[in-house]
Amino acid sequence: MQYQPIKTITRTSHAITFGLVSAFMLISIYAPAADTSKIRVLREVKAEGPTGFYEQNRAPLLPVPFLKLPVANIVPGGWLRRQLELDANGISGRMQEISDFCQFDKTGWVHPEMDGWEEVSYWLRGYGNLAYVLKDSKLIEDARKWITAVMATQDADGYFGPARYKPKPEAKRFPDPWGHMPMLHALRSYYEYTKDEKALQCLVKYVKFLDTLPTSFFKSGWAGVRWADTMDTLYWLYNVTGEEWLLGLSAKIQQHSLNWVGKLCGYHNVNIAQGIRQPAEYWQQAKDPALLKMTEEHYQKVMTEFGQFPGGGFAGDEIIRSGYGDPRQGFETCGFVEFMTTFETMSKISGNPLWADRNEEIAFNSLPATLTPDHEGIHYVTPANVIELDRFTKIGDQFPNTFPLLAFKPGIHQYRCCPHNYGMAWPNYAAELWLATYDKGLCAMLYAASEVKAKVGDGTEVKLTETTDYPFQEMMELKLSTPKAVEFPLYLRVPRWCNNAALVINGKPVKVEAAPLSYVAINRLWTDGDRVAWTMPMHATVRTWAANKDSVSVDYGPLSFSLDLGERWEKDNVGNDPGTDAWPQWKVTATKPWNYGLAMDVQNPEIEVVRKSGPVASNPFTPETAPIELRVKAKKIPQWQADDENVITELQPSPVKSTEPLETIRLIPMGAARLRITAFPTIGNGPQANQWKAPSLVMGNLKVTASHCSAGDKLEAVFNGVRPVSSALGERMTWLDHKGTAEWLQCEFPEPRDVSRTMVYWFDDKDRGVCRLPQSWRLLYRANGEWKPVESRTTMPIFFWHKGDMFNEARFKPVRADALRIEVQLQKDYSGGIMKCKVE
Numbered sequence: 001m002q003y004q005p006i007k008t009i010t011r012t013s014h015a016i017t018f019g020l021v022s023a024f025m026l027i028s029i030y031a032p033a034a035d036t037s038k039i040r041v042l043r044e045v046k047a048e049g050p051t052g053f054y055e056q057n058r059a060p061l062l063p064v065p066f067l068k069l070p071v072a073n074i075v076p077g078g079w080l081r082r083q084l085e086l087d088a089n090g091i092s093g094r095m096q097e098i099s100d101f102c103q104f105d106k107t108g109w110v111h112p113e114m115d116g117w118e119e120v121s122y123w124l125r126g127y128g129n130l131a132y133v134l135k136d137s138k139l140i141e142d143a144r145k146w147i148t149a150v151m152a153t154q155d156a157d158g159y160f161g162p163a164r165y166k167p168k169p170e171a172k173r174f175p176d177p178w179g180h181m182p183m184l185h186a187l188r189s190y191y192e193y194t195k196d197e198k199a200l201q202c203l204v205k206y207v208k209f210l211d212t213l214p215t216s217f218f219k220s221g222w223a224g225v226r227w228a229d230t231m232d233t234l235y236w237l238y239n240v241t242g243e244e245w246l247l248g249l250s251a252k253i254q255q256h257s258l259n260w261v262g263k264l265c266g267y268h269n270v271n272i273a274q275g276i277r278q279p280a281e282y283w284q285q286a287k288d289p290a291l292l293k294m295t296e297e298h299y300q301k302v303m304t305e306f307g308q309f310p311g312g313g314f315a316g317d318e319i320i321r322s323g324y325g326d327p328r329q330g331f332e333t334c335g336f337v338e339f340m341t342t343f344e345t346m347s348k349i350s351g352n353p354l355w356a357d358r359n360e361e362i363a364f365n366s367l368p369a370t371l372t373p374d375h376e377g378i379h380y381v382t383p384a385n386v387i388e389l390d391r392f393t394k395i396g397d398q399f400p401n402t403f404p405l406l407a408f409k410p411g412i413h414q415y416r417c418c419p420h421n422y423g424m425a426w427p428n429y430a431a432e433l434w435l436a437t438y439d440k441g442l443c444a445m446l447y448a449a450s451e452v453k454a455k456v457g458d459g460t461e462v463k464l465t466e467t468t469d470y471p472f473q474e475m476m477e478l479k480l481s482t483p484k485a486v487e488f489p490l491y492l493r494v495p496r497w498c499n500n501a502a503l504v505i506n507g508k509p510v511k512v513e514a515a516p517l518s519y520v521a522i523n524r525l526w527t528d529g530d531r532v533a534w535t536m537p538m539h540a541t542v543r544t545w546a547a548n549k550d551s552v553s554v555d556y557g558p559l560s561f562s563l564d565l566g567e568r569w570e571k572d573n574v575g576n577d578p579g580t581d582a583w584p585q586w587k588v589t590a591t592k593p594w595n596y597g598l599a600m601d602v603q604n605p606e607i608e609v610v611r612k613s614g615p616v617a618s619n620p621f622t623p624e625t626a627p628i629e630l631r632v633k634a635k636k637i638p639q640w641q642a643d644d645e646n647v648i649t650e651l652q653p654s655p656v657k658s659t660e661p662l663e664t665i666r667l668i669p670m671g672a673a674r675l676r677i678t679a680f681p682t683i684g685n686g687p688q689a690n691q692w693k694a695p696s697l698v699m700g701n702l703k704v705t706a707s708h709c710s711a712g713d714k715l716e717a718v719f720n721g722v723r724p725v726s727s728a729l730g731e732r733m734t735w736l737d738h739k740g741t742a743e744w745l746q747c748e749f750p751e752p753r754d755v756s757r758t759m760v761y762w763f764d765d766k767d768r769g770v771c772r773l774p775q776s777w778r779l780l781y782r783a784n785g786e787w788k789p790v791e792s793r794t795t796m797p798i799f800f801w802h803k804g805d806m807f808n809e810a811r812f813k814p815v816r817a818d819a820l821r822i823e824v825q826l827q828k829d830y831s832g833g834i835m836k837c838k839v840e
């Protein structure tokens with residue numbers, strides 16, 4: 001591998017200036033604009049009227065600043081095109097080879113008497129857009145075949161798709177309408193691409209059918225918290241047709257769904273990722289600015305507690321759980337792609353450049369690592385810190401799910417939603433690179449090599465060609481083709497990390513004081529062959545994550561970096577939902593040590609930026625092809641070890657003592673690292689430095705008592721630290737033959753101690769006896785002779801899990817206690833018991 005050091009790094013305060021400076025940047029004195037350009041720097045863009053050539057809101061909806069272009073108007077190039085081609089040759093493009101849900105002859109979406117739910121609609125939504133973005137005639141024809149068949153299932157009343165999900169207006173309970181929501185997007189983009197009136201009519205008839213249903217319908221199932229997904233389509237339909245009843249329907253949905261106004265509607269990661277945009281979407285109709293603000297507030301609330309590590313996602317490895325914010329938690333792939341959709345919606349309607357930054361952070365740093373480099377394998381959860389990807393459940397205390405989440409494979413049954421859903425991410429991203437503006441211009445919202453055609457100014461259709469390897473390069477160049485001179489504004493987004501962006505028009509530097517997080521709008525009379533060069537200087541910077549024990553991560557422009565762990569890939573086609581020779585399951589293990597802390601002064605970090613010579617690889621998201629690497633000084637922390645399920649253990653407070661030798665370690669872009677340490681402890685040897693501690697379990701010498709205990713059970717065995725094989729087999733205590741009662745088990749310590757988490761492994765002998773998992777439980781502690789319930793560490797409640805075959809962990813605000821008590825409510829007509837407890 002030929003990496004060339006660019007420059008020995010000299011220090012600036014918090015950031016290090018990167019050596020590769022474009023020729024344009026070397027000109028330090030800017031010439032005044034020698035032409036007619038009028039430059040404005042805008043913190044946000046507000047539409048001054050319902051204008052523009054494309055998909056603008058009709059009154060009375062608020063006009064939006066940025067308008068989606070027809071999907072065929074944008075042709076992506078460079079690495080982004082390669083990601084789309086990999087999609088086409090991977091899971092999304094070849095779904096019908098691997099998914100029994102997506103069989104044309106066996107799905108209720110084509111044959112309503114059969115079953116069918118979100119899988120086909122998820123997949124078809126991404127597949128159609130992939131076909132249109134790539135202009136791949138074979139995929140386009142196939143998508144048309146599917147969409148036509150779906151439309152053909154429509155009943156006279158407007159319902160289409162699997163009959164078992166058809167709501168009956170007179171019913172008290174309704175089947176979950178969620179499965180239809182992604183299908184509405186599939187129909188909508190099919191219409192946008194083909195202008196096939198039948199698709200438009202199918203959509204109108206279906207939502208008219210929804211309008212006939214009782215209002216309680218809108219709270220049903222997953223859909224109850226996901227109506228944001230369809231609200232967007234209702235507004236689009238209104239903008240296309242002008243039919244006012246559509247706004248009545250959207251108001252009714254807002255009123256009667258779980259609408260995310262004033263509070264988060266639950267803790268599920270995907271619901272949050274897509275649900276939080278509902279208030280901002282409805283703001284377009286209700287016009288209350290508090291609703292727009294609310295989406296940002298929801299985002300902040302979730303990210304402040306659970307998104308305190310790089311990569312743009314949050315610790316949502318199914319639900320967000322109080323106390324689980326370490327970077328070893330992960331974000332579900334569906335969460336990433338739905339979050340990106342939320343950010344794309346918010347970019348268009350809010351006019352705030354922050355949302356596009358958030359989109360880039362996921363796109364460059366997390367999305368590529370949700371997939372194998374060939375896009376033939378996917379996994380459920382992608383953490384920022386992870387040292388092994390295998391087919392085993394990690395139920396010790398990492399994840400709440402009792403199925404494996406980490407091995408790469410098609411995962412049609414084990415991961416189910418993610419492989420069917422992921423495929424929308426890159427096609428949607430490509431379709432949002434360029435947006436039209438309300439003032440009849442164009443905006444480079446997301447930077448990537450591309451061509452865009454659009455009507456601008458007086459209605460002239462122009463073509464812009466964008467040449468760049470961004471984010472692996474600082475500069476992008478635009479070339480304009482136009483049949484005649486035309487005046488229009490060109491908007492360039494300034495990312496949050498970018499100071500001193502430099503603009504050159506037709507070879508002449510143009511002074512622009514572009515603040516981070518703004519748009520630069522260039523108004524001028526553009527002529528054929530005009531060229532714009534736009535440089536966004538990147539720097540290596542260090543972020544400190546105070547909420548995660550003062551750990552640090554290293555960024556370079558929009559890219560975050562991870563330790564290169566070496567990746568050994570082995571086929572591992574066994575276990576549940578195993579892979580095949582053609583579509584393997586992969587185990588990925590590290591070939592290098594991972595337990596490093598960074599030995600740097602975070603105020604004045606020394607970071608060497610090294611760029612690979614030659615052109616950027618077509619797929620830059622692998623350790624071998626990463627175009628940029630960073631080198632930093634580090635020391636090993638020998639006490640930082642994996643747990644007994646080979647899961648990286650949680651961060652401890654920085655700085656950390658280490659007497660190990662100083663080494664130089666290689667960091668690669670996070671998106672290229674499937675194994676990754678991204679949030680590091682720091683090393684320090686002063687009086688403030690901490691010793692890394694092995695987890696200390698409270699064991700032995702405990703006085704254990706219970707409200708009742710079956711004869712022969714040994715209460716003390718509950719605390720001997722031995723891991724049970726399952727909830728049905730092994731030593732335990734039971735409350736037999738008490739049934740349906742409230743019971744307790746308590747342990748008293750020889751002297752008061754600080755405790756902050758407890759794990760309980762429940763006994764459940766299933767069909768062989770009368771012991772079951774409890775209905776509920778809670779935890780009390782005793783201090784100064786008084787019993788009190790433990791409290792959450794955060795504003796989110798503690799989840800007291802009661803699942804079988806795993807330790808059910810509860811984390812709480814540390815307390816000094818001389819005893820802990822587990823209070824249990826047994827299920828009606830059943831008894832229960834405990835196999836093991838751990839207290840830390």
Ligand SMILES: [Zn+2]
Pocket residue numbers: 332333334335415416417418419421
């Ligand atoms: Zn999923």
